[in-house]
Amino acid sequence: MNYEQTTFQKFQNLKIAKDVVILGIETSCDETSVSVVKNGREMLSNVISSQIEIHRRFGGVVPEIASRNHVMAINSVIDEALAKANLKLTDIDAIGVTYAPGLLGALIVGVSAAKALSYALNIPLIKVNHIHAHVFANYIEHHDLVPPFLSIVASGGHTIIANVETHNDFEILGQTTDDAIGEAFDKVARVLGLPYPGGPEIEKHARLGVPNIDFFKTKKGTKKDLNLSYSGLKTAVINYVNTQKQGLSVKCQMLDGIKITETCNLKPQSLQNICASFQRVSVDILLSAVKAAIKKNSSKTIVLAGGVAANSFLKESLALLCDENNISLKYPSPILCTDNGAMIASNAYFLLKEGKGLTDFTLNAKANLQ
Numbered sequence: 001m002n003y004e005q006t007t008f009q010k011f012q013n014l015k016i017a018k019d020v021v022i023l024g025i026e027t028s029c030d031e032t033s034v035s036v037v038k039n040g041r042e043m044l045s046n047v048i049s050s051q052i053e054i055h056r057r058f059g060g061v062v063p064e065i066a067s068r069n070h071v072m073a074i075n076s077v078i079d080e081a082l083a084k085a086n087l088k089l090t091d092i093d094a095i096g097v098t099y100a101p102g103l104l105g106a107l108i109v110g111v112s113a114a115k116a117l118s119y120a121l122n123i124p125l126i127k128v129n130h131i132h133a134h135v136f137a138n139y140i141e142h143h144d145l146v147p148p149f150l151s152i153v154a155s156g157g158h159t160i161i162a163n164v165e166t167h168n169d170f171e172i173l174g175q176t177t178d179d180a181i182g183e184a185f186d187k188v189a190r191v192l193g194l195p196y197p198g199g200p201e202i203e204k205h206a207r208l209g210v211p212n213i214d215f216f217k218t219k220k221g222t223k224k225d226l227n228l229s230y231s232g233l234k235t236a237v238i239n240y241v242n243t244q245k246q247g248l249s250v251k252c253q254m255l256d257g258i259k260i261t262e263t264c265n266l267k268p269q270s271l272q273n274i275c276a277s278f279q280r281v282s283v284d285i286l287l288s289a290v291k292a293a294i295k296k297n298s299s300k301t302i303v304l305a306g307g308v309a310a311n312s313f314l315k316e317s318l319a320l321l322c323d324e325n326n327i328s329l330k331y332p333s334p335i336l337c338t339d340n341g342a343m344i345a346s347n348a349y350f351l352l353k354e355g356k357g358l359t360d361f362t363l364n365a366k367a368n369l370q
């Protein structure tokens, strides 16, 4: 039997197995995460080894450093995920892995580990799209959730609104034409001298501020398409901050003679108001596209996902919009919003169930997907 026949045979066996236990591997950015999930919804373990502290010194993720740290962490994270699930490698039925999109060097580490496990254990290997996978965190959190629904993925790399018809059927209705929402949070935070990742920092300061700054005249009126843009807002805020900084003393943090971060002493109240105003406009941009999507789509459920879904102001604003439209809103707990192996294992399960995503050892990591 060749590899494909073996994989197909294994898949047929899994289809009739009572429980399917999948090990999910995620290494697309700065989190090395491995999780064991039963039947796509029951999380037996979810180990996340974060590199945030390492990248914080540089004000953002340094790709080469991320790859090296994934290499150092991956084996122990796999061991820990199995131990926490109280299982052995031989108890695993299939391996799911993020193969795209993300940082290429970082993805390669997860893909290589997944191929090695699949080969050694002779079990199916399933390739998972990281953006879709974020939505699957909701199947773990909400055991009654089933498609169809409208989904919003708001992360550091992507901002999309998609119609999810069946588990594996994503129709993109709109997306950012430039920066992702999380990227805008991170870049604005950086110019404010706040540590990486910027999203939680901006949220923390925004709570104490008043959204009283008009960075630019937002266009009023109904949105015709569902695409969105964050680069205009980001630039307007950065220009505003730079003007405010004029005349203030600026502190630089150096590492080996290289400037890595720059902070200035904005008054706390100004910082808090900038954060509150930026957060409000960012959420308004997303909500105006969601309103347009609601008009075009009869779905009675909205599913929010991605790192920015951890933001309370976004969740509260979206909840109000959903209430007004008699729509039920679902989102995962914060630990399942940011990158994790559980969402990968869940996505792999629902792909496997339909005989999709099965791959052989020629699988390559991809930085971008069309």
Ligand code: KG4
Residues within 6 Å of the ligand: 029, 154, 155, 156, 157, 158, 181, 182, 183, 185, 186, 197, 198, 199, 200, 203, 306, 307, 308, 309, 310, 311, 312, 337, 338, 339
């Ligand atoms: O989904 P994720 O972990 O990685 C990507 O796939 O990109 O998202 C990370 C992003 C970062 O930009 C981070 O600043 C943002 O999610 N984020 C937040 C919050 N927590 C994380 N943004 C706003 N508010 C938060 N509480």
Ligand code: ZN
Residues within 6 Å of the ligand: 130, 134, 155, 156, 306, 307, 338, 339
């Ligand atoms: Zn992500």
